[in-house]
Amino acid sequence: MSPVAALRTRRVHGLPLATLALIVSFAIPAEAGSSHGVSAFGELKYAKDFEHFEYVNPNAPKGGRLSMVGTAPRTTFDSFNEFIVKGVRAQGLTLLYDTLLTRAWDEPDAAYGLLASGVERASDDKSVTFYIRKEAKFADGKPVTASDVVFSFETLSDPVKAHPSYATSLRDIAKAEAIDRHTVRFTYKPDRQTRDLPQRIGAMPVLATHWVTANDFTKSGLKKPVGSGPYEIADFKQGRYVTYR
Numbered sequence: 001m002s003p004v005a006a007l008r009t010r011r012v013h014g015l016p017l018a019t020l021a022l023i024v025s026f027a028i029p030a031e032a033g034s035s036h037g038v039s040a041f042g043e044l045k046y047a048k049d050f051e052h053f054e055y056v057n058p059n060a061p062k063g064g065r066l067s068m069v070g071t072a073p074r075t076t077f078d079s080f081n082e083f084i085v086k087g088v089r090a091q092g093l094t095l096l097y098d099t100l101l102t103r104a105w106d107e108p109d110a111a112y113g114l115l116a117s118g119v120e121r122a123s124d125d126k127s128v129t130f131y132i133r134k135e136a137k138f139a140d141g142k143p144v145t146a147s148d149v150v151f152s153f154e155t156l157s158d159p160v161k162a163h164p165s166y167a168t169s170l171r172d173i174a175k176a177e178a179i180d181r182h183t184v185r186f187t188y189k190p191d192r193q194t195r196d197l198p199q200r201i202g203a204m205p206v207l208a209t210h211w212v213t214a215n216d217f218t219k220s221g222l223k224k225p226v227g228s229g230p231y232e233i234a235d236f237k238q239g240r241y242v243t244y245r
Contacts, residue, residue, distance in 0.1 A: 034118030034131055037101070038198045039110040046104065046112065055106055076239035079220035083155075083162045083205070087220025090242045094205075096139075096227030100130050100149065101202025111199045115144055115206055115228065119198060125188075128198045132182040138208045139232045146178035148228075151209040153186070153201075161218055169200055 036048040052058050070091030079087030082094065101111035101119065113119065116130040136144040153176040156166040172192035178184050186201050194200060211226040224233045234245035 034120035034129070036118055037104075037110060037112035038119055038121070038202070039107070040196045040199070041108055041110075044110055044112075045107045053104060053106065077242075078222070078238060080222055080225055080233065081217070081220050083166070083207075084218060084220065085163055086218075089220075090236070092242060092244055094229075095231040095244050096225060096229050096233070097205035097207070098136075098227075098229040099203050099205060100132075101199065103199075103203075109196060109199065111202050114202075116202070119202070121198065127185055127187045128201065129179070129183060129185045130202070132184065134182060136228070138211075138226055138228050140208075140211075140226050142208065142210060144206060144228055145181050146184035147181075148209050149184045149206055150176045150178050151212070152204060152207040155207060155212065155217060156204060166204075170204065172197055173201065 077090040100116040159167040
């Protein structure tokens with residue numbers, strides 16, 4: 001399969017993109033009492049008002065077209081459902097979904113706010129709270145809310161519905177709850193084994209509740225999904241190519 005990525009300048013859910021590098025550059029307004037990121041190894045490298053990662057060129061040329069052969073060993077596809085065992089998934093589908101946090105690739109085990117403006121660890125280290133950006137939106141313009149994050153966790157952590165790898169990654173979380181429209185809290189299990197749970201949670205794709213509930217999440221197929229990330233599927237021919245815009 002040869003997926004084609006049509007890389008153009010867009011401002012999706014209010015977050016600027018350095019398009020060709022597919023790296024997000026953003027300023028971080030953290031909520032009171034929260035941090036703009038988390039690290040398992042002490043202090044963060046970047047201050048809360050940083051504008052972009054050091055390895056990102058904010059003046060990089062925008063627009064253009066990049067045609068590439070996918071890196072996964074797949075020669076065809078019959079599904080746009082990235083999250084289940086069934087079907088042969090098209091490559092590049094992760095471009096459709098954003099996460100609460102994004103990794104810093106020049107800093108070990110650190111992650112900074114993406115859909116979330118801030119993250120706050122409980123003083124007893126039994127839970128973590130994320131504050132969702134009010135400007136965050138899905139590709140169809142509907143806002144991303146705490147309820148969508150809770151729904152995403154409950155759906156992806158169910159090994160009957162989603163690929164078991166998600167349940168494995170999120171196994172140390174007891175529950176997720178929406179505190180208000182833009183605040184979501186994850187409570188840990190007492191016997192948790194994972195050290196970097198905030199980073200694990202922050203890497204979870206955020207699904208659109210209204211789209212998933214209107215479709216059968218457990219089935220594969222070629223209906224274009226609505227995601228929370230910077231790209232959408234513009235065109236495709238089954239088994240031959242996918243164009244992401």
